[in-house]
Amino acid sequence: SQKIEQNSEALNIQEGKTATLTCNYTNYSPAYLQWYRQDPGRGPVFLLLIRENEKEKRKERLKVTFDTTLKQSLFHITASQPADSATYLCALETWGNNRLAFGKGNQVVVIP
Amino acid sequence: NAGVTQTPKFQVLKTGQSMTLQCAQDMNHNSMYWYRQDPGMGLRLIYYSASEGTTDKGEVPNGYNVSRLNKREFSLRLESAAPSQTSVYFCASEGRTGLREQFFGPGTRLTVL
Numbered sequence: 001s002q003k004i005e006q007n008s009e010a011l012n013i014q015e016g017k018t019a020t021l022t023c024n025y026t027n028y029s030p031a032y033l034q035w036y037r038q039d040p041g042r043g044p045v046f047l048l049l050i051r052e053n054e055k056e057k058r059k060e061r062l063k064v065t066f067d068t069t070l071k072q073s074l075f076h077i078t079a080s081q082p083a084d085s086a087t088y089l090c091a092l093e094t095w096g097n098n099r100l101a102f103g104k105g106n107q108v109v110v111i112p
Numbered sequence: 113n114a115g116v117t118q119t120p121k122f123q124v125l126k127t128g129q130s131m132t133l134q135c136a137q138d139m140n141h142n143s144m145y146w147y148r149q150d151p152g153m154g155l156r157l158i159y160y161s162a163s164e165g166t167t168d169k170g171e172v173p174n175g176y177n178v179s180r181l182n183k184r185e186f187s188l189r190l191e192s193a194a195p196s197q198t199s200v201y202f203c204a205s206e207g208r209t210g211l212r213e214q215f216f217g218p219g220t221r222l223t224v225l
Binding site: 008032034041042043044045046049089093098099100101102103104105 | 116143145147152153154155156157160162168170171202204212213214215216217218219
């Protein structure tokens, strides 16, 4: 069966350090992988998209890597700040499919 | 631009009652989506509409119906609400061009007693 797995345990990290989240998937051939941020009581907000033929994407303090051999994406927040505390969702879209499949999300808590 | 708007924000229903959740977007997007989000389950797709006039089932369509009223509006109807439909419902839209990102509404928190 198809699965998208994110760590269910919250990641507690000291301010200024790099937070790294993992998204593993099975039985998908994704064309795109996306990362979203969700704050409590609000809808998800798009952060980054990486295509199957891209290894790495950066946006300000965010970096995403995509390894289709390992079937894994890593999401990094460098120089983390308390305002980065949120839940981060990964999502996959496969070729010819008009929809995203989401992981359950991974909470990040940045400690001042 | 308001982006994606949803009404109502909160709703309490009794088992068997019906209601319609409304969603509208002002970004001229072709694709619209309805998700539900439950603790420990993540976001699950209920129905989607790739373009005006078309709708398709997602992962969890049972107990729901949808209407793509026009390009802007996509409604979700619960004909006979059940406690298992207690959830937070999100509507989203996507332009199908450029980044392919989805824009989400603020959500509707529904409780079925």
